[in-house]
Amino acid sequence: MHNLVDFFEIAERLECEYRLTRKSDGKQQSVAAHSWNMAMMAMVLRPYLKKSVNMERVYELCMLHDLPEAIAHDVPLHEQTDAVRAQKRVDECAAIGQIVDLLKNDDIRMRFDEYDMRESSESKLVKALDVLDTAVQH
Secondary structure, eight states: OHHHHHHHHHHHGGGTOEEEEEOTTSSEEEHHHHHHHHHHHHHHHGGGOSSOOOHHHHHHHHHHTTTTHHHHOOOOGGGOOHHHHHHHHHHHHHHHHHHHHHHTOHHHHHHHHHHHHTOSHHHHHHHHHHHHHHHHHO
């Protein structure tokens, strides 16, 4: 039970981790709000999808895709040189490792890897939602 509380504390950090993206009120968007927006978009856009997807998986990927940033922090896109992207990848993999070790749950690593590889229809949709949310905010 203690590990779950530790995990919830890590996940809560996404509410305090801010993206460069600004909301309609001019304030920065939190990573948690970004994930929530993506899940909302998935729900609303579902009837318009031409291909059937596992919506439970889509929601999981929306919630987990930026989870490593709770530990590794967000890196704005305009700062992501090749070297920065490589370090971001290392830091995010280490963060997922910490979370998986904490929860003793490989499903989280599998979902993160699924999103990262962009092979499933669900991961491709979630990446599109990631880009869409950013575009809507600008």
